[in-house]
Amino acid sequence: MTTGTVAPVPAFNRGFRMRFDAVRNAWVVLAPERLFLLDEQAVEVLQLVDGVRSVPAIVDTLAGRYDARRETIEADVAAMLRDLADKGAIRL
Amino acid sequence: MTGLAPSTEPGPPLALLAELTHRCPLQCPYCANPLDLERAATELDTASWLRVLGEAAALGVLQVHFSGGEPCARRDLLQLVGAAARHGLYSNLITSGVTLDATALGALADAGLDHVQLSFQDSDPAAADRLGGYRGGHARKLAVAPLILAAGLPLTANFVVHRQNLDRLPDMIALGAALGASRIEVAHVQYYGWALVNRDALMPTRAQFEAATATVEAARTALRGRITIDYVVPDYYAARPKACMGGWAQRLINITPAGLALPCHAAETLPGFRFPSVRTASLADIWRDDPGFSRFRGTAWMPEPCQSCDRKEVDWAGCRCQAFAMTGDAAATDPACALSPDHHLMADAVRQAETAATGLVYRRIHAAEPAI
Numbered sequence: 001m002t003t004g005t006v007a008p009v010p011a012f013n014r015g016f017r018m019r020f021d022a023v024r025n026a027w028v029v030l031a032p033e034r035l036f037l038l039d040e041q042a043v044e045v046l047q048l049v050d051g052v053r054s055v056p057a058i059v060d061t062l063a064g065r066y067d068a069r070r071e072t073i074e075a076d077v078a079a080m081l082r083d084l085a086d087k088g089a090i091r092l
Numbered sequence: 093m094t095g096l097a098p099s100t101e102p103g104p105p106l107a108l109l110a111e112l113t114h115r116c117p118l119q120c121p122y123c124a125n126p127l128d129l130e131r132a133a134t135e136l137d138t139a140s141w142l143r144v145l146g147e148a149a150a151l152g153v154l155q156v157h158f159s160g161g162e163p164c165a166r167r168d169l170l171q172l173v174g175a176a177a178r179h180g181l182y183s184n185l186i187t188s189g190v191t192l193d194a195t196a197l198g199a200l201a202d203a204g205l206d207h208v209q210l211s212f213q214d215s216d217p218a219a220a221d222r223l224g225g226y227r228g229g230h231a232r233k234l235a236v237a238p239l240i241l242a243a244g245l246p247l248t249a250n251f252v253v254h255r256q257n258l259d260r261l262p263d264m265i266a267l268g269a270a271l272g273a274s275r276i277e278v279a280h281v282q283y284y285g286w287a288l289v290n291r292d293a294l295m296p297t298r299a300q301f302e303a304a305t306a307t308v309e310a311a312r313t314a315l316r317g318r319i320t321i322d323y324v325v326p327d328y329y330a331a332r333p334k335a336c337m338g339g340w341a342q343r344l345i346n347i348t349p350a351g352l353a354l355p356c357h358a359a360e361t362l363p364g365f366r367f368p369s370v371r372t373a374s375l376a377d378i379w380r381d382d383p384g385f386s387r388f389r390g391t392a393w394m395p396e397p398c399q400s401c402d403r404k405e406v407d408w409a410g411c412r413c414q415a416f417a418m419t420g421d422a423a424a425t426d427p428a429c430a431l432s433p434d435h436h437l438m439a440d441a442v443r444q445a446e447t448a449a450t451g452l453v454y455r456r457i458h459a460a461e462p463a464i
Contacts, residue, residue, distance in 0.1 A: 013246070013274065014244070014245070014246040014274065015206060015207045015245075015246030015274065015275075017182060017206065019180060021152070021154060023104050023150075023151070023152035024104065024152060028154060030154055030155060030182035030206070031182075031207075032184060032206075032207045032209065032246065032248050032275055033184070033248075033275075033277075033322065035106060035154060035155070085317055086316055086317050087320065088274060088275065088317070088318075088319070088320040
């Protein structure tokens with residue numbers, strides 16, 4: 001997805017909904033017959049998936065928050081988003 | 093040891109299967125409902141369902157499946173969907189679709205419905221109508237699918253597969269894709285209730301099963317990122333049992349139309365249980381304290397070979413209802429497991445089906461009516 005000329009803008013697909021679950025004290029993504037329990041890293045990324053921010057914008061935001069190399073963050077974000085796209089949760 | 097057993101507080105349930113009614117215009121001979129169907133007069137009232145939805149959300153349930161029978165037969169469906177949305181529950185409508193129209197779907201979407209699972213009996217219209225026992229049903233479903241998408245709702249196309257339709261599985265997957273489904277469910281018949289009655293006529297051959305699995309694998313690759321395909325395999329060709337319900341009373345609560353709370357939709361077939369009613373007990377009390385829910389929860393109850401098996405927290409000893417149906421002992425290892433001393437019963441059933449007739453007993457509230 002880094003090869004395109006237009007930066008991809010990830011968005012949740014219809015039927016996929018992220019919410020905080022107060023009973024389990026955890027963020028989850030709800031989907032048909034599915035439930036994704038999110039680790040901290042996934043929560044950080046997915047909270048920025050709003051159908052408006054592009055992938056580079058998401059990486060920029062995270063790079064501003066964390067003391068890690070931008071390339072590392074970019075690779076982590078790309079892998080996570082690709083995985084969620086393959087599972088049908090988001091579109092890129 | 094004191095006389096008190098150690099208290100093992102169960103984790104919160106994830107899902108509520110709300111079987112709103114057993115009424116249904118279709119008569120599928122593999123229906124998961126019990127043989128003894130509830131009539132409308134015994135159904136739980138709206139106020140009780142509304143209370144149950146609130147209790148479920150407070151207990152930690154995240155998803156509610158409105159099912160049946162045909163859930164659209166309930167006049168209060170819209171109200172229940174709205175309540176689920178207000179409680180933050182992800183709501184899924186499991187429907188035959190034959191009574192839905194654009195107005196109803198628009199209203200359901202506005203009420204906060206998250207997803208629709210539309211059942212198909214086949215890709216061939218005549219075969220589908222014959223299986224569903226409802227003339228014109230397949231055409232209705234084809235008309236309803238685009239209305240579901242037009243209402244802004246995501247669509248799962250569900251195909252229950254068996255000996256009489258499996259050879260058309262590639263057509264079924266193509267139909268689901270053509271209708272715009274974002275998820276396709278290919279579910280081999282699970283042999284409980286009506287399906288167990290019709291097992292001889294529905295059991296696929298091994299060749300059909302293997303072809304179906306290959307078809308699904310190829311379609312998954314071809315459709316990756318566009319359509320998710322979920323595949324429910326038949327126990328009778330398995331070497332290890334399914335983790336039925338994700339473990340007894342560990343993830344799911346099923347509420348019957350009459351308001352009984354069950355750890356799975358077939359649990360009423362088990363002898364020696366008196367399952368609690370949501371009319372007289374809260375969902376939290378049922379989940380934490382009901383002896384029927386505790387009976388097979390966790391691993392302490394398991395016999396050998398499960399007890400010393402490293403997969404006991406993977407498959408949870410399989411399915412209790414299948415163990416009872418096949419062996420007469422609900423606490424036995426699921427005979428789907430190759431390590432079960434009763435595993436030969438599965439192969440026996442397959443062999444018996446190979447030469448059996450394909451006549452079907454249709455799902456009816458009045459069992460005496462003739463099949464069409």
